[in-house]
Amino acid sequence: MAYLENPYDGLVGGTWLRGNLHTHTTVSDGQLSLQQTVNLYAGFGHDFLALTDHEILIDPAGIAALDSRGMILVPGYEVAGGPHVVHLGAHQRLAPTLSRQEIFNAVPQAGGLVIVAHPDWLGQFDHATIEQLREWTGYAGMEIYNGGIEEEDGSCYALSKWDMLLAAGRRVWGFANDDCHNPAKSGRGWNVVYVTDRSAEGIVDALKKGRFYASTGVTIRSIQVEGLQVRIEAEDADRILAIGATGKRLAMADGNLLELRVPDSARYVRFECLGRRQAAAWTQPMFVHADAKSMKALSFLDTWNVSPRMADSDLADVDPVKAATRCTMPVQGRPFGHILEGFVDLRPQIEAQPGVVFLRTTFRKTAGRGILKLGYDGPIRIWLNGKEVFHGPGTNPAVLDKMQFFVDFREGENEILIAMNSNGGKVWGLFARAETPGRD
Ligand SMILES: [Zn+2]
Ligand SMILES: [Zn+2]
Incomplete structure (x- = not known):
């Protein structure tokens, strides 16, 4: 609704x-x-x-x-x-x-x-x-x-x-x-x-x-x-x-x-x-x-807090609770109408160097089944409300909505934490959308 x-x-x-x-x-x-x-x-x-x-x-x-x-x-x-x-x-x-x-x-x-x-x-x-x-x-x-x-x-x-x-x-x-x-x-x-x-x-x-x-x-x-x-x-x-x-x-x-x-x-x-x-x-x-699925801009997760690049962090060992506390830098996705609308550019954090960056955001949903839609160019792990929901490799370049999977949103505020490997410094960033089919 x-x-x-x-x-x-x-x-x-x-x-x-x-x-x-x-x-x-x-x-x-x-x-x-x-x-x-x-x-x-x-x-x-x-x-x-x-x-x-x-x-x-x-x-x-x-x-x-x-x-x-x-x-x-x-x-x-x-x-x-x-x-x-x-x-x-x-x-x-x-x-x-x-x-x-x-x-x-x-x-x-x-x-x-x-x-x-x-x-x-x-x-x-x-x-x-x-x-x-x-x-x-x-x-x-x-x-x-x-x-x-x-x-x-x-x-x-x-x-x-x-x-x-x-x-x-x-x-x-x-x-x-x-x-x-x-x-x-x-x-x-x-x-x-x-x-x-x-x-x-x-x-x-x-x-x-x-x-x-x-x-x-x-x-x-x-x-x-x-x-x-x-x-x-x-x-x-x-x-x-x-x-x-x-x-x-x-x-x-x-x-x-x-x-x-x-x-x-x-x-x-x-x-x-x-x-x-x-x-x-x-x-x-x-x-x-809004309800209208056509208004896809509304479902972009485009307001994040990002950590500095962790030069010696390994994606396999990430503690999501600790990682969340490192996410202090606000980063905004590209605005509506921009050619890369919704894209979250992590290049200032990654500085073309190896390492891992963490991203955290919160957003409101009604409880129920939803879809996370992602596009990213480095290996990635994702936690939704503290539970790991995805772990996979990434390929260059980031493509909007390339990876999609079902998740369960809870009522009210939801939290996503992402750990992203910079792939030796080649990574640019990601797109992320959170949708509830038929609703928003
Ligand atoms: Zn003044
Ligand atoms: Zn002044």
């Missing part, structure tokens, strides 16, 4: 916290000191704040010495020297000379996440271009609103780029931030995050999972999802829109309540709750897992 992959699934036992994740102080080019900035944001009633000065990592001890006024201070940092990116939760100073992709690889390994900042800044609206956003992998999201750009060239919004990425199946979360340099330009954008662990780590974890919405003034009261049915209520909204691929309006309601059955054909849906004086709240996207 078709369903929505919904980041707000199962919100129980937690609480919603509000905060801004992009702020500058006198440590870099802001006007207020660290303590004045904390006081300003505590005054807004925010629950958390990230201080993200450019190129200067604020000493964690220095942050601990601030009177946080009860706000949670999330470690943050902004890297310039290219399209700006903000990283959170990693406690890392990253050189501006690094390529953006190097940053997107390094930060998740340190436990953090990266947000592409103000993509539509500048006269050509191209601080981060759509080509770059498509090419890059491993960033958690982008600023769909940046308050600092209100009086600058370009747009403070980046909704069209967001819709283009979402339509290509990319899991990119939308953030609203102040990018505050000046108290007169603060309190404009924030994020409302659902946490079960009221700490910086708990906030970073929820942000990674998309358990938040972005706001410039509207508060969402509830988001209810059942199958393809969504009901959304926002306290101070005058109008709620449902947006699907690529930016198309699926539904609209005047007032503070919208109910919608999302069409199977919509690749995703997201909601914009519009209030007075341009205030808005944006939910994260929910992706449609």
